Amino acid sequence: MQTQVGIIGGGPSGLCLARLLSLSGIKSVILERQTREYVEARIRAGILEQGMIDLMRRAKVSERMDREGLVHDGIVLTFNGREERIDMKKLTGGHQVMVYGQTELTKDLYDAVLKDDNITVIFEARDVHPKDFLEGRPQLDFIKDGRQIALDCDFIAGCDGYHGASRASVPRGMITEYERIYPFGWLGLLSDTPPVHEELIYANHKRGFALCSQRSHTRSRYYLQVGLDEKVEDWSDERFWEELKKRLPGHIADKLVTGPSLEKSIAPLRSFVTEPMRFGNMFLVGDAAHIVPPTGAKGLNLAASDMYYLSTALIAHYTEGRDDLLDRYSETALRRVWAAVRFSWWFTSIMHKFNDDPIEHKIQLAELDYLMGSTAGQTTIAENYVGLPFDPSFK
Numbered sequence: 001m002q003t004q005v006g007i008i009g010g011g012p013s014g015l016c017l018a019r020l021l022s023l024s025g026i027k028s029v030i031l032e033r034q035t036r037e038y039v040e041a042r043i044r045a046g047i048l049e050q051g052m053i054d055l056m057r058r059a060k061v062s063e064r065m066d067r068e069g070l071v072h073d074g075i076v077l078t079f080n081g082r083e084e085r086i087d088m089k090k091l092t093g094g095h096q097v098m099v100y101g102q103t104e105l106t107k108d109l110y111d112a113v114l115k116d117d118n119i120t121v122i123f124e125a126r127d128v129h130p131k132d133f134l135e136g137r138p139q140l141d142f143i144k145d146g147r148q149i150a151l152d153c154d155f156i157a158g159c160d161g162y163h164g165a166s167r168a169s170v171p172r173g174m175i176t177e178y179e180r181i182y183p184f185g186w187l188g189l190l191s192d193t194p195p196v197h198e199e200l201i202y203a204n205h206k207r208g209f210a211l212c213s214q215r216s217h218t219r220s221r222y223y224l225q226v227g228l229d230e231k232v233e234d235w236s237d238e239r240f241w242e243e244l245k246k247r248l249p250g251h252i253a254d255k256l257v258t259g260p261s262l263e264k265s266i267a268p269l270r271s272f273v274t275e276p277m278r279f280g281n282m283f284l285v286g287d288a289a290h291i292v293p294p295t296g297a298k299g300l301n302l303a304a305s306d307m308y309y310l311s312t313a314l315i316a317h318y319t320e321g322r323d324d325l326l327d328r329y330s331e332t333a334l335r336r337v338w339a340a341v342r343f344s345w346w347f348t349s350i351m352h353k354f355n356d357d358p359i360e361h362k363i364q365l366a367e368l369d370y371l372m373g374s375t376a377g378q379t380t381i382a383e384n385y386v387g388l389p390f391d392p393s394f395k
Helices: 012-022 036-041 050-058 063-068 102-113 237-246 299-320 324-351 358-372 375-386
Strands: 005-008 028-031 070-072 074-079 082-087 097-099 119-122 126-131 139-144 147-152 155-158 176-191 201-204 210-214 220-227 261-275 282-284
Touching (some): 005 012, 005 126, 012 050, 012 102, 012 119, 012 299, 050 063, 074 358, 082 375, 102 119, 201 324, 201 358, 220 237, 237 261, 261 324, 358 375
Parallel strands (some): 005 155, 028 119, 074 201, 155 282
Antiparallel strands (some): 070 097, 176 220, 201 210, 210 220
């Protein structure tokens, strides 16, 4: 087999990248380990920054998103019994975020990609092994239906996540990995209940952090900070709802509509960054190169800038014969990655309970009190939350 760009991973990053390339006539093959049904059923984040929204529109896969997505102008922080709103639209000159589940976004992308003549998707591609990318002759070996297959390509895009084959194939001496493990995780519950508030609520409480999020007007997603030793099976729906109410101001807790969970899971929190993000003719994208705590809603949105930079660079290579943008990809992408890592770390540090020291909690409350009384402080949160702009010189 042969193609121009071999993409490992059929999640939203790989799919959107393939579409962006296809619109410039660039062919790609996507290797996905799971079935389409499995990928579409994965429960993931649902907050889209303007950058990701713009990429979906550029990829011509935005019709349902624009029709059904819920545009949010602000977020709410609660602490010490207070409820404070950050008006992101006002503070950032009109920027907003959109609530649209990653599951729905993935479905939209597959609907478009599987009809695209420039894109081939191979599901249940097992034992993917990238090789010869450092020598300029990239090849992806994989097994499909028991047969060993080799895919020759000009470039490899590793969109296969933290545990994928792309980063694992890089010689250890060529890569530097930075990691911070947080001493807690998020217990998430999905339910077909109306959201407790029209905007997201981030709660700082002496019992631990909580987040009230949503997927639609009738489906809600809630999170509780829990210890790393906690097990999902120990959290009945009733226990979850009761604990959530304790972490919210009374007037908000009184409005909470409870119901049976559709899904519950615990996700550990970590910060992880790989440097560089290019190795010869292979480029890392999204979670393959970086992971941030979900506090700042940066996961998929950070992958969006990788997709933008890599698609722009590859299009320049194929249509103009330019390689300067490919050479700048890693440095440019990492600049925005570290900015998002910084914000996610900082927002996590002021909203979560790290220990039982009452002084730590008092300091958090003092910082939140200062931020809410400062236009500059609120603007800092708003600008980072809606997403820092892509580098305008990258073109």
